[in-house]
Amino acid sequence: MGRRLTGDLGYASRGHGRLRDAEEHELIRLVHEEGDRDAREELIGRYLPLVRSLARRFASRGQSVEDLVQVGSIGLIKAIDRFDRERGVELSTYATPTILGEIKRYFRDKGWAVKVPRALQDLNVRLNKVIESLTTDIGRSPTIAELAIGCSATEEEVLEALESGRAYASLSIYSGSSSEDDDSFELLDYLGEEEEEFEVIERRQFLAPAMKMLDERNRLILHLRFFEGMTQTQIATRVGISQMHVSRLIRKSIEALRNNMRDEQESVAQDR
């Protein structure tokens, strides 16, 4: 049926303007009302350049663009299947956040160093937001009990989710949410843009000689925590990232220092 329709509606010519809109509406109707697979494939083909364009935004994040196109295509298919013509928006408008959401979810999932149940990952993401909002509301770092109430979870679940957050790989720079419609990319957006604005302070090797191998932001965070005596909450506000992320970065930085010194020691031992 799809092939016949393609001929009837001139899909091969990829028309523009109203003709294209009419074609698209007909394709969407066929997908939704008749389950027409060919029409669905036609739509996917038409919007693949959009997926490719969105995937290319993340080309520097260590994943191949082709992989990201595959991931983004899943978002596109979801958008096509869920698209409501009555909403009065273009499919491209509707599909963009869904495609981005799928790519972001992929980065988030890739970021978990060990297998963490989805429910815990989601609770971890919720916690991130609850910590920030509660800290603002009550003017101090919230207790575990307050976090549990804020997340509608038990204290044990909160602790487990916080612990599971430490399994989040340091390579992952994405600390975002699972919401498909949430377009904030937190650290991904933040890195490289505001980082350069940090004043470069305290280059002393105050924690270990390997301090110099850390990037400026991580050195700054360690400096603020262990030299200036700032709390995680204060650092989070100062640096503009979440409290949980400050915690992760502190741990990862110290671990990196320790690993670096161990490697150096092993290297020296081998040379002897």
Added chain:
Amino acid sequence: MSSALDKVTLRFSRKPEFLPLLRLILGGIGARANLSFDAVDDIQLAVDNLIAEDRGASGDLSMCVVLEQRAIRILVGELANSDLYDTLKLGEVPEGAVDRCVDVCLLLRSLVDSYEVLESDGGLFAVEIMRRME
């Protein structure tokens, strides 16, 4: 350790895979003491680093957590690394160990309110850290 309210004592393997379990227990105790998220994270990080700096040691570790009215005390026992011992005693990393030790004293001074090294038999030692409750 005056006015002790509750005490939790355990022995655990020093293998890295057991550290998350240790943190969970510390977190659970901190939650019962109504510590803030920041404070819980700090005591977990303090204990993590003591254990991480106890390089090359073998055998189990012990931990005793005491909840007082206004403080939480954690005794990490059966530590054995001489660099760690010297660092804690000196208050900074000794000259000869700067290339292999993170300055755990600097970490502890930020993370807890006080720490003390306690010597035990067989060349082992323990470190007691204390964090006041706000």
